[in-house]
Amino acid sequence: MRSTYMDILRKAELFSRIASSHGHKLISCLSPHIRHYEKGEIILLSGDTIRHMGILLSGTAHAYLEHIDGSQIIMSRLKPMSVFGEILVSTRTHKSPVTIYATSDVAIAFIQYEGMLNLCPSACAAHSMFIQNMLKAMGDKYFRLFDRINILREKTLRDKILAYLFTLSDRGNTAKITLPLTKTMLADYLLANRSALSKELRKMEDEGIISVKGREIELLYKKM
Numbered sequence: 165m166r167s168t169y170m171d172i173l174r175k176a177e178l179f180s181r182i183a184s185s186h187g188h189k190l191i192s193c194l195s196p197h198i199r200h201y202e203k204g205e206i207i208l209l210s211g212d213t214i215r216h217m218g219i220l221l222s223g224t225a226h227a228y229l230e231h232i233d234g235s236q237i238i239m240s241r242l243k244p245m246s247v248f249g250e251i252l253v254s255t256r257t258h259k260s261p262v263t264i265y266a267t268s269d270v271a272i273a274f275i276q277y278e279g280m281l282n283l284c285p286s287a288c289a290a291h292s293m294f295i296q297n298m299l300k301a302m303g304d305k306y307f308r309l310f311d312r313i314n315i316l317r318e319k320t321l322r323d324k325i326l327a328y329l330f331t332l333s334d335r336g337n338t339a340k341i342t343l344p345l346t347k348t349m350l351a352d353y354l355l356a357n358r359s360a361l362s363k364e365l366r367k368m369e370d371e372g373i374i375s376v377k378g379r380e381i382e383l384l385y386k387k388m
Contacts, residue, residue: 169273172221174188175245177245179294182290186290189288193291194275194279195275196274202269203268207265208263210230211259213257214249214260215276219247223244223269224241225246225265226267227262228263242264250301315327315328316355322364322368326373329383341381343379
C-alpha cells in the first residue's frame with residue numbers, strides 16, 4: 165500500500181488514540197487492500213456476501229435499500245473516512261441488505277474481518293485500541309439509525325422535518341445548521357415526495373419557524 169494512502173487511513177476514527185508509529189505498524193499488520201471505483205459504479209450489491217470492512221479514503225458514495233418496485237431509500241451518505249460493513253461482517257449470513265454506489269470517483273481501503281479481530285502475536289495495545297474504536301463506531305452507527313427511526317415515526321411531514329433538524333442542531337443546542345443532503349436526498353431520507361418537502365419548507369419559512377438560504381437553515385422557533 166502506498167504511503168499516501170497509509171497517511172490518509174491514519175486519519176480515520178478507527179485509528180484515533182493510537183500513536184503515529186504504532187498506527188503505521190498496525191495498518192501494515194491489517195494489510196488493507198485499496199480499490200478504486202468510478203462515479204456511478206456499484207461498490208457493493210444487495211445480497212453480496214461481506215467478508216471485509218471498507219473505509220472510504222476519497223470521494224463519496226450512497227448506501228440505499230431497493231424496493232421490489234425499483235424505488236430506492238437512501239440509508240446513508242458516505243464521505244472520506246466513512247466506514248461500512250463493520251457490522252455486516254460479523255453477522256451470521258454476511259449478506260448485505262443495501263447497495264452502495266459511488267457518487268464520485270472513490271478510493272476504498274478494505275480490511276479483512278479476521279484481520280480486524282485477531283490480535284497481533286504480541287497482543288499490542290494499538291490493535292486493542294483499534295477494536296475499541298471499532299466497537300465505538302458500531303455504537304455510533306446504531307444511535308444514528310435509532311435517530312432515523314424516531315424521525316420516521318413522526319406522523320406528519322412537518323414533524324419529521326422538525327425532528328430531523330433537531331437532530332442536526334445537536335439536540336437544539338445550535339440554531340444555525342447546514343443540511344448535509346440535497347432536497348432530493350432529504351426527501352428520500354424522510355420517505356417523502358420532493359415537491360411536498362419543498363412546499364412544507366416554504367410554509368414553515370412563511371410561518372417564521374425556519375429561515376432557509378440554500379442548504380443553510382436557521383431554526384427560528386427557538387426564539388418564539
